[in-house]
Amino acid sequence: MGAVMIKCPRTGEAIPTGMKADRESFRRSPVFFARTFCSSCQSNHEWFAREAWVREPEEKWGLLGAAFALP
Template sequence: MGIVMIKCPQTGREIPTGIKADRERFRCSAVFFARTYCSICQANHEWFAKEAWVYESS
């Protein structure tokens, strides 16, 4: 299990979406649209699943 991550379009930095997912299941999931609040630039970012990835800490 890991955390779904996206890039902040304002800063280019990686931000967590707050969604926990298994990497393989997320990769095979249906395309969906979501919004995430970014604590870096204080804005809501809209994103598609294909733009995100799962980060698993070791």
């Protein structure tokens, strides 16, 4: 499970929506509309699911990177 993220239209920063999902389930979910408070610019953003992505937990990426590290 990872955090569903959107891009702040004011700052361009990736911000969490407060939702959790795995990539495949989120990709298959019906299109929906939501609002999220942005801690980056202190305002609410309206967004559609197609504008969001799932950021996997950092530890998963650390393990994946270690698997491909050169000796």
